Amino acid sequence: MKLAVGQHRVSRILLDFDLSIEFDNGAILAFSEVMVDDLTVDEDNQFEGLRAFAALHGLVCDDADYDEFGVLRMTFEGRQRVVARPRDEVESWEYSAADGSTVLCGPEGTVESWPAPQHPKAGVPAVEGLPSIGATVVRLSTGDDAAVEFSDGTKLLFELPLDIGYLVLRESVTSSSLAGSGGNSPGDWVVELSSGHVIFYRPRTR
Incomplete structure (x- = not known):
């Protein structure tokens, strides 16, 4: 299954409790554990992950898809490769479109999705x-x-x-x-x- 970030540019990399990629169409992919090339990033090395993911800024995503087991794969301009696999007890990744629709990989690879809300809540910008x-x-x-x-x-x-x-x-x-x-x-x-x-x-x- 495809996520609607293919052919979109990486605009920002964010770190709060998760490491996230934001695209120029407003979509965001957040990860609790993810591999970028050969580096595995989780709660223990998020700052190392932030530095590695910073290299994605400005690149265009070639493709982003996930399978029935919850494994998400992404490539960027034929070079950097990002893979997120399910975790046993916590969510692995979450996709949020600009309209609020969501796809989430829960524990053990259970993938759920929700449509955009009819009445989205207005966020309070910083x-x-x-x-x-x-x-x-x-x-x-x-x-x-x-x-x-x-x-x-x-x-x-x-x-x-x-x-x-x-x-x-x-x-x-x-x-x-x-x-x-x-x-x-x-x-x-x-x-x-x-x-x-x-x-x-x-x-x-x-």
Whole structure:
């Protein structure tokens, strides 16, 4: 069975609790365990997976299909290959189309699908802004409109170096302030996290 991402471009790679690929048609594929080429990615090495999946940004998916056993296979421009196999106790992958229709591979390869809802709920988009004290980093993304997103609905629109993702994701904000505009300041906003990592960020527009 086909998923409607063939001949569509990878626009973003996202990491929250799952590793996800977003396409230019609005479809998203989320994985709890997946192989990209020879690398197996699961809960234990998500940041390594994020770096590997970042190489897919900008590539066009040749084909994406799954079989009756729940095995999903994808290729990108004849090179990178992505395979997701069923897991014993948890969901393996989930496809969400822009209209809200869903295909899900549950435990032991049980594949279920749901049509688009008649009355889809309007999502609340994250807005660029300083996060509040105690807010947690809930998502990192790379690619188009890369961002660091927080649990209070704010986001910082910049490309985080992926090798420090483990210092940022799921960490809480301990300090959030507007920095001075002097020549020695590395940015206008300063966000310190519970890991000790400090984000210096200059908004795109004032």
